[in-house]
Amino acid sequence: MNEPLLVLPLIPLLPFLGFLVNGLLGSRLPKAVVTFIGLAAPLGSFAIVAHAAYLVWSGALALPWIEPGAPAWISAGPLHVDFGSVLDPLSLVMLLVVTGVGFIIHVYSVGYMHGDKGYWRFFAYLNLFLFFMTVLVQAGNVLLMFVGWEGVGLASYLLIGFWYQKTSAADAGKKAFIVNRIGDFGFLIGIFLLLGNFGTLTFHEISAKLAANPAWQGGVLTAIAICLLIGATGKSAQLPLYVWLPDAMEGPTPVSALIHAATMVTAGVYMIARTHFLFDRSPLAMLIVAIVGAATALFAATIGLVQNDIKRVLAYSTISQLGYMFLACGVAAYSAGIFHLMTHAFFKALLFLSAGSVIHGLGGEQDMRRMGGLRTRMPITFWTMTIAVLAIAGVFPFAGFFSKDAILMVAFMQGPNGKIFWAVGLFTALLTSFYMFRLWYLTFLGKPRSPELHAHESPWSMLGPLVILALLSLGGGWVGAGRFGEFLAPALGNGTAEAGHGTLEWILIGAALAAAFFGWLIAHLLYHENRGEEPLAAIPGAYPVLVNKYWVDELYGAVIVKPLLAVSRFVLEWIVEFAILGGIAWLLGGIVNFGGAILQRWQSGNLRSYAAWLAAGAAVVLLFAMVSWPAVLAHFGIHFNMAGR
Amino acid sequence: MIPTSWYLLLSAALFSLGVIGFLIKRNLITVFMSIELMLNGVNLSFVTFAHQWHLVKGQIFVFFVMVVAAAEAAVGLAIIIAIFRARATLAVDRIDLMKL
Numbered sequence: 250m251n252e253p254l255l256v257l258p259l260i261p262l263l264p265f266l267g268f269l270v271n272g273l274l275g276s277r278l279p280k281a282v283v284t285f286i287g288l289a290a291p292l293g294s295f296a297i298v299a300h301a302a303y304l305v306w307s308g309a310l311a312l313p314w315i316e317p318g319a320p321a322w323i324s325a326g327p328l329h330v331d332f333g334s335v336l337d338p339l340s341l342v343m344l345l346v347v348t349g350v351g352f353i354i355h356v357y358s359v360g361y362m363h364g365d366k367g368y369w370r371f372f373a374y375l376n377l378f379l380f381f382m383t384v385l386v387q388a389g390n391v392l393l394m395f396v397g398w399e400g401v402g403l404a405s406y407l408l409i410g411f412w413y414q415k416t417s418a419a420d421a422g423k424k425a426f427i428v429n430r431i432g433d434f435g436f437l438i439g440i441f442l443l444l445g446n447f448g449t450l451t452f453h454e455i456s457a458k459l460a461a462n463p464a465w466q467g468g469v470l471t472a473i474a475i476c477l478l479i480g481a482t483g484k485s486a487q488l489p490l491y492v493w494l495p496d497a498m499e500g501p502t503p504v505s506a507l508i509h510a511a512t513m514v515t516a517g518v519y520m521i522a523r524t525h526f527l528f529d530r531s532p533l534a535m536l537i538v539a540i541v542g543a544a545t546a547l548f549a550a551t552i553g554l555v556q557n558d559i560k561r562v563l564a565y566s567t568i569s570q571l572g573y574m575f576l577a578c579g580v581a582a583y584s585a586g587i588f589h590l591m592t593h594a595f596f597k598a599l600l601f602l603s604a605g606s607v608i609h610g611l612g613g614e615q616d617m618r619r620m621g622g623l624r625t626r627m628p629i630t631f632w633t634m635t636i637a638v639l640a641i642a643g644v645f646p647f648a649g650f651f652s653k654d655a656i657l658m659v660a661f662m663q664g665p666n667g668k669i670f671w672a673v674g675l676f677t678a679l680l681t682s683f684y685m686f687r688l689w690y691l692t693f694l695g696k697p698r699s700p701e702l703h704a705h706e707s708p709w710s711m712l713g714p715l716v717i718l719a720l721l722s723l724g725g726g727w728v729g730a731g732r733f734g735e736f737l738a739p740a741l742g743n744g745t746a747e748a749g750h751g752t753l754e755w756i757l758i759g760a761a762l763a764a765a766f767f768g769w770l771i772a773h774l775l776y777h778e779n780r781g782e783e784p785l786a787a788i789p790g791a792y793p794v795l796v797n798k799y800w801v802d803e804l805y806g807a808v809i810v811k812p813l814l815a816v817s818r819f820v821l822e823w824i825v826e827f828a829i830l831g832g833i834a835w836l837l838g839g840i841v842n843f844g845g846a847i848l849q850r851w852q853s854g855n856l857r858s859y860a861a862w863l864a865a866g867a868a869v870v871l872l873f874a875m876v877s878w879p880a881v882l883a884h885f886g887i888h889f890n891m892a893g894r
Numbered sequence: 895m896i897p898t899s900w901y902l903l904l905s906a907a908l909f910s911l912g913v914i915g916f917l918i919k920r921n922l923i924t925v926f927m928s929i930e931l932m933l934n935g936v937n938l939s940f941v942t943f944a945h946q947w948h949l950v951k952g953q954i955f956v957f958f959v960m961v962v963a964a965a966e967a968a969v970g971l972a973i974i975i976a977i978f979r980a981r982a983t984l985a986v987d988r989i990d991l992m993k994l
Contacts, residue, residue: 854990856925857917864913 255301257316257334260344261383263293267376275369284359287372291355291379295348302341312739313337315389315453322393330450333389339740342587343386343519346594350511351379353714357602358503360710361609371411371501378404382512386519390450391440394520398436398484401513402429408508409500421496428493432483439476442469456526466530474527474534477520478541485517485571488545492802494568498560502605505560510567510601511594518574518590522583525741529581536666539579543673546572548799550680554687555785555795558615559604562688566641567597569677573656576670582659583741584734589652591733595725596640596649599718603634606707606715607692614702617688618783622697626704631693633715638689640722642682643765651726653678654761661757675764682768690776901942909935922974922984926967933963 267290275283304310319333336344355375362371381404385397402425410422440450446469447455459465481487486494497509508514521528521538528535546569553565570593577586608615610627624631640647643654657678661671697704706712775784786792797803851862912932919925937956944952978984 854992856986856989860916864917 255304255310255314255336256297257301257336257387258332260294260297260334260348260387261380263297264290264376264379264383266290268373268380271369271376272373275373278369280368283369283372287376288352288355288359290376291348291352294379294383295352298341298344298348301336302345305341312341313453319389327448328444328450330390330392332393333451334387335389335452336387337740338737339519339522339587340387342591342737344383346591347379347382347386347512350594350598350718351375351382351507353717354503354507354511354598354602357506357605357711357714358501360708361503361605362501363708365501367411371408374404374407374411375503375507378408378508378513382516385516390452391443391524392450394523395433395436395440398480398516398520399433401508401516402426402433402484405429405497405508405513408504409497411500411504415499418499421493421499425493425497428490429483432480432490435476435479435483437480439473439480442473442476446473452523455524459526459530467533470527471531471534474524474531475537477524477527478534478538481517481520481575482541483517484520485514485575486568487517487541487571487575488548491545491549491568492805495561495564495798498558498564502560502601502608505564506598506601506605509564510597514567514571515574515590515594518571518578518586521575521578522587522741525578525581525583528578529742535579535581537579539576539660539666539670542572542575542577542579543670543677544572545569546576546677547673547680548572550677550684552795552798553684554680555783555792556684557617557783559607559617559620559688559692560601560615562617562684563597563600563604566600566681566685569681570597570641573653573674573677576660576674577656580660580663580667580670582656584737585652585655585659585730587737587741588728588730588733589656592640592648592652592722592725595718595721596637596647599633599637599715599722600641602711602715602718603630603637606630606711607634607704609707609711610704611699611702614699617691619699619702620692620697621695621699622693623704624693626697627693627706629706629712630715633712633719634689634693636719636722638685640726642685642768643678643761645762646723646726648722648724648726650761650765651728651730654758655730657761658754658757675760678761679764679768682765683772684768686769686772687776690772694777898942898946902939905935905938905942907935908932908938911935920985920987922977922986922989925986926970926974930963930967933959 267286270286271278271283278286301310305312314336316334316336319331321329321331323330355372358371358375362368365371378401381397381400383397385394385401388394388397406422406426409425410419412418413422443455444450447458449455449458483490494509494514498505500509528538549565549568549572553562553569556562556565570589574586574589574593577583577589607620607623607627607630610623610630611620614620636647640649643650653674657671657674660667660674663670785795794800909932912928912930912935915928915931916925919928937959940952940956940959944950944956974984977989981989983989
């Protein structure tokens with residue numbers, strides 16, 4: 250028996266150690282040491298994950314591998330929750346993405362943040378994020394997953410508000426945290442429902458209980474699934490809780506790449522895939538997941554069409570792509586969803602890091618209207634961005650093509666609803682292609698619109714990660730949805746329909762490619778001259794709606810935030826401050842005043858009145874003694890003869 | 895032989911006279927004398943019981959009380975003189991402040 254050596258707890262613990270050292274001592278350590286610790290921790294985690302992947306690949310390790318002898322966390326009556334980790338194909342893929350892309354982005358940050366005075370703080374937070382994210386991914390039960398879930402929310406808050414001197418950044422951090430709280434509330438209710446109905450929170454036990462009751466459908470399972478979905482819409486920025494993600498772009502660009510594109514926001518998709526056995530039993534919840542996904546994909550893509558801030562375009566495209574993943578989960582194509590999650594992590598991280606390189610080169614400029622003509626100034630960034638744009642647009646043979654095609658195909662196979670989802674997805678693909686090429690044209694082609702900015706290429710610590718991610722975006726798709734699905738099948742079941750090879754498949758691929766091509770064509774016609782004005786502004790009616798993002802922020806502000814603030818203010822000022830705190834203060838003051846008014850008469854300073862009180866007191870004590878002492882002493886067996894001798 | 899209770903009655907009477915004098919007299923010297931009267935009333939009952947139980951402890955207590963009373967008289971009279979010098983009065987009711 251040669252059990253392979255696998256220390257799963259070390260994967261989160263290494264970044265946590267990095268966080269502790271950098272977070273506590275970072276301000277006093279030399280910069281080189283901070284860099285070393287900040288990079289060594291994620292590299293170590295990645296090495297462990299890669300080693301595990303190698304063991305699986307060579308057949309030395311059978312999945313799923315549930316960590317034996319995990320320390321108990323909560324043991325109360327029938328409830329038992331431990332710190333156990335679980336390694337199955339799903340968590341392995343996710344861990345590879347999180348630690349791998351995470352490490353690359355850490356390296357990039359060394360270059361991007363080199364001049365920032367919060368350098369050590371940045372690495373401490375990034376490591377903290379990796380700690381919680383890996384906890385989330387490898388958790389063996391829902392509660393531990395929730396710990397990671399909340400933790401990444403905290404790290405996200407800290408990093409969005411990293412430049413806390415800026416009011417907009419601090420506000421964006423708060424917004425992200427509060428909106429996520431709504432989703433987390435749903436998640437928490439879902440956990441309670443799970444506990445109430447299954448008596449356990451461990452994934453494989455819940456799955457086993459469900460497998461033992463094949464007839465159990467809908468009902469409370471739908472309720473649980475919808476609660477979990479609410480949690481997922483918060484974390485993964487889906488309708489109606491997507492509003493925090495565009496604002497989250499206030500954070501440093503590596504943060505946008507790591508947390509708000511590649512890893513944290515995909516946690517919702519991961520959670521749905523992880524609990525797919527619940528969703529499988531509830532067709533209604535599945536339908537809602539698919540509708541939310543498709544609606545978000547289309548909705549965010551339309552807003553992305555007209556944004557001028559380079560990072561906001563990418564933010565809306567992230568929301569849109571996450572919608573794709575939800576759509577995939579909603580049609581039970583979990584492996585296609587996770588496949589898209591992986592390729593999206595590559596090309597979206599690349600997009601953000603390339604955008605970061607552009608912003609860095611332009612000294613902080615984010616407005617695409619002031620860019621243009623950067624192709625010759627930043628050749629390497631230009632080429633990596635080109636690859637990323639082709640990948641997200643879904644052009645063969647880049648990574649996005651394979652995963653997006655897989656999702657669309659499975660959606661198409663799912664009956665009449667599926668056709669609608671497919672059509673929405675296809676149209677969204679066209680929009681995606683259009684706005685990504687718009688970004689590409691506006692940023693890199695044409696003549697420089699702001700020559701005074703003196704664009705320069707970024708250092709190699711930033712370009713290196715770009716090249717690696719470009720290679721992954723180029724080749725990541727060749728794994729193939731089919732092979733990927735087979736690998737994930739033990740964890741996700743065989744829900745993915747792999748049928749439909751043949752003519753239909755070629756037609757669907759042709760349609761997807763045509764959508765990408767038309768998107769590019771429209772962008773080319775409108776923007777290749779790159780005059781700097783907005784051709785879409787000529788569209789009456791639609792343009793103002795899109796530029797104002799459908800007024801969703803304003804709507805939420807008027808319908809939810811304002812009344813809530815008014816109620817909170819009223820409760821705070823009148824009930825808490827005035828009635829409760831004020832009341833207590835008045836009451837205490839009144840008692841003291843009243844008591845003082847009476848007792849002060851005692852302290853007259855008159856010697857004879859003191860003497861009178863003294864004598865009266867002595868008399869009372871004496872009287873009491875005469876009445877009670879004989880009885881008390883008699884109790885102890887001492888008798889007095891009061892009559893004298 | 896005179897019964898014990900007579901001595902005790904005399905002691906109680908002396909003590910009560912002391913208390914009454916202490917409470918109603920306005921002159922500080924008289925108040926002071928009333929305190930001496932109460933102490934001696936108590937001394938009398940000490941001696942009475944010492945005699946009745948044939949124990950010497952009670953008489954030793956009396957000597958202690960006398961010594962303390964003498965010391966107290968010395969300190970008390972000094973204070974009274976100081977007060978009189980400062981206030982030019984010995985009326986208890988008009989001495990109602992801690993400071994001179």
